[in-house]
Amino acid sequence: MSPPAQNRLALNQKTTNAWSLREAIDGCVAAGLSSIGVWREPLAEAGVENARKWLADAGLRVSSLCRGGFFTAADPAAIEAAHAENLRAIDEAAVIGAVTLCLVPGGLPAGDRDLAGARRRAAEAIGRLVPYAKERGVALGIEPMNPIYAADRGVVSTLGQALDIAEEFAPDEVGVVLDTFHVWWDPALREQIARAGSRIHSYQVCDWITPLPADSLLARGMMGDGHIDFSAITRWVAETGYAGDVEVEIFNADVWAAPGEQVLATMAARYADLVEPFLC
Amino acid sequence: MSPPAQNRLALNQKTTNAWSLREAIDGCVAAGLSSIGVWREPLAEAGVENARKWLADAGLRVSSLCRGGFFTAADPAAIEAAHAENLRAIDEAAVIGAVTLCLVPGGLPAGDRDLAGARRRAAEAIGRLVPYAKERGVALGIEPMNPIYAADRGVVSTLGQALDIAEEFAPDEVGVVLDTFHVWWDPALREQIARAGSRIHSYQVCDWITPLPADSLLARGMMGDGHIDFSAITRWVAETGYAGDVEVEIFNADVWAAPGEQVLATMAARYADLVEPFLC
Numbered sequence: 042m043s044p045p046a047q048n049r050l051a052l053n054q055k056t057t058n059a060w061s062l063r064e065a066i067d068g069c070v071a072a073g074l075s076s077i078g079v080w081r082e083p084l085a086e087a088g089v090e091n092a093r094k095w096l097a098d099a100g101l102r103v104s105s106l107c108r109g110g111f112f113t114a115a116d117p118a119a120i121e122a123a124h125a126e127n128l129r130a131i132d133e134a135a136v137i138g139a140v141t142l143c144l145v146p147g148g149l150p151a152g153d154r155d156l157a158g159a160r161r162r163a164a165e166a167i168g169r170l171v172p173y174a175k176e177r178g179v180a181l182g183i184e185p186m187n188p189i190y191a192a193d194r195g196v197v198s199t200l201g202q203a204l205d206i207a208e209e210f211a212p213d214e215v216g217v218v219l220d221t222f223h224v225w226w227d228p229a230l231r232e233q234i235a236r237a238g239s240r241i242h243s244y245q246v247c248d249w250i251t252p253l254p255a256d257s258l259l260a261r262g263m264m265g266d267g268h269i270d271f272s273a274i275t276r277w278v279a280e281t282g283y284a285g286d287v288e289v290e291i292f293n294a295d296v297w298a299a300p301g302e303q304v305l306a307t308m309a310a311r312y313a314d315l316v317e318p319f320l321c
Numbered sequence: 322m323s324p325p326a327q328n329r330l331a332l333n334q335k336t337t338n339a340w341s342l343r344e345a346i347d348g349c350v351a352a353g354l355s356s357i358g359v360w361r362e363p364l365a366e367a368g369v370e371n372a373r374k375w376l377a378d379a380g381l382r383v384s385s386l387c388r389g390g391f392f393t394a395a396d397p398a399a400i401e402a403a404h405a406e407n408l409r410a411i412d413e414a415a416v417i418g419a420v421t422l423c424l425v426p427g428g429l430p431a432g433d434r435d436l437a438g439a440r441r442r443a444a445e446a447i448g449r450l451v452p453y454a455k456e457r458g459v460a461l462g463i464e465p466m467n468p469i470y471a472a473d474r475g476v477v478s479t480l481g482q483a484l485d486i487a488e489e490f491a492p493d494e495v496g497v498v499l500d501t502f503h504v505w506w507d508p509a510l511r512e513q514i515a516r517a518g519s520r521i522h523s524y525q526v527c528d529w530i531t532p533l534p535a536d537s538l539l540a541r542g543m544m545g546d547g548h549i550d551f552s553a554i555t556r557w558v559a560e561t562g563y564a565g566d567v568e569v570e571i572f573n574a575d576v577w578a579a580p581g582e583q584v585l586a587t588m589a590a591r592y593a594d595l596v597e598p599f600l601c
Contacts, residue, residue, distance in 0.1 A: 154550040160508070189469045191506035192548040193531045202508045226471035228440070228482045251473045255535035268472040270434040 050312045051076035051104040053290035057301040062087040066099050072305040076102040076286040089136050096137055104286040105243045106134040110145035112166035113159040113196055127170055134179045141182035141242035143218045148193040159196045164206045171214050182242035183207055184218040189257055200224050200233040207240050216240035222247050222261050225269045234277040244278050245288040246316055261291045264311040275319035287316055330592045331356035331384040333570035337581040342367040346379050352585040356382040356566040369416050376417055384566040385523045386414040390425035392446035393439040393476055407450055414459045421462035421522035423498045428473040439476045444486045451494050462522035463487055464498040469537055480504050480513040487520055496520035502527050502541050505549045514557040524558050525568040526596055541571045544591040555599035567596060
């Protein structure tokens with residue numbers, strides 16, 4: 042018997058931003074989901090050991106821990122502080138058994154216009170984490186980010202660029218987090234997904250909507266509300282042999298204002314319609 | 322004697338959006354500029370033949386005509402209408418002697434999520450214009466657009482992609498319009514600028530500012546107000562042998578609300594400081 046259609050659907054906690062981790066776990070169980078992407082802030086509120094127990098008791102997989110990263114500081118003390126913070130994130134990912142620690146590269150330091158330099162520092166900082174992560178069995182997932190965030194959030198702008206960094210290491214050590222919102226526009230997307238192969242540690246879906254909401258950090262839409270062809274991208278991901286969960290991660294003020302149960306119902310319906318049929 | 326520093330600085334008319342073409346021409350002359358990028362709407366208001374005389378009398382070069390394009394319709398009648406409109410734009414560019422006709426590729430048709438298909442149609446539509454443009458001595462300049470506009474304005478998202486289209490033709494037939502706002506984030510920018518060589522028909526400058534203004538169409542900033550390293554990009558452009566004008570094209574509500582003379586003074590000062598020193 043094949044597993045139920047929603048089996049690989051995961052709630053990324055950010056989609057139900059008003060929920061605590063406890064509420065999000067309960068919401069997933071009530072909705073019949075078997076996987077969740079956890080964020081560090083609500084994880085800290087819950088306590089990591091509590092969270093581990095809750096997740097195990099609920100029988101949920103942890104598709105990702107969001108997020109490490111913010112690697113681009115130029116100041117030595119800030120670089121060390123970011124490194125230490127990432128070691129803590131790795132520890133947490135190990136405790137809750139996250140499939141990957143999602144790494145958001147970080148933007149340009151204030152007043153700094155050396156984009157190539159920031160990119161170099163991000164690559165170096167990731168490499169420095171690998172031995173520690175490997176010891177703890179945590180896979181690092183670099184998230185290339187839409188160029189809309191190149192200045193202030195993520196200097197790794199394409200999947201190809203993320204793979205250039207990842208390929209310095211083994212696929213189970215460093216891979217990528219592939220979010221449709223960030224990569225859908227890339228003319229090289231199909232070939233770079235094929236290149237990624239087993240390095241896709243997480244596949245996240247949400248839509249690109251227009252007009253772009255006023256706050257560009259909250260510009261993501263529910264699948265089907267925007268311009269992204271989920272059938273094509275999902276097929277390309279499936280062709281790599283990707284067998285992991287599919288996280289729905291939506292930063293959007295309207296989605297955040299809606300009741301969590303309703304958001305889960307909508308995302309499950311959209312997933313079943315627009316994503317799941319193309320996963321195998 | 323070397324020419325004055327501002328000799329290659331051009332006002333793109335959109336930067337002084339409240340000015341008519343007549344006012345913009347007078348503003349350029351008063352500011353000591355010798356080049357202007359013209360937009361079709363104010364050109365139509367002035368009358369193309371009037372504009373030709375005014376520009377000639379003022380001794381201004383026309384660094385570009387903005388804009389043709391919007392090639393991505395899927396409906397045959399809309400495709401023909403866009404083609405006819407582009408032929409008119411070519412005629413106008415020929416009359417006023419524009420160095421290039423700037424082509425904005427266009428976004429996805431409403432409800433259409435086939436990005437690859439829209440990109441194919443844009444490439445085909447450009448190719449179809451080439452013989453007519455060549456007969457009239459008008460060079461076509463494809464403008465790759467920041468991925469922020471991939472859905473609703475420009476499906477050509479990288480310089481490399483624009484060059485893939487342009488290289489089907491001679492460099493003086495089809496080239497590119499390189500706008501820092503659109504391309505600054507591209508990890509492949511340096512190599513793609515080198516690849517572009519003599520195909521850079523226009524170099525436009527404005528800045529990427531954060532937080533991104535609420536209206537993403539008006540998100541561009543004055544050079545120096547944002548995150549772009551104009552020294553690096555300008556050097557790469559200069560290394561191709563680019564000897565054309567440098568247009569300042571800014572869509573920004575605050576810039577548009579300021580007196581035109583003040584905007585020209587600011588842009589000339591910023592250009593002299595941030596761009597011009599790296600042009601040779």
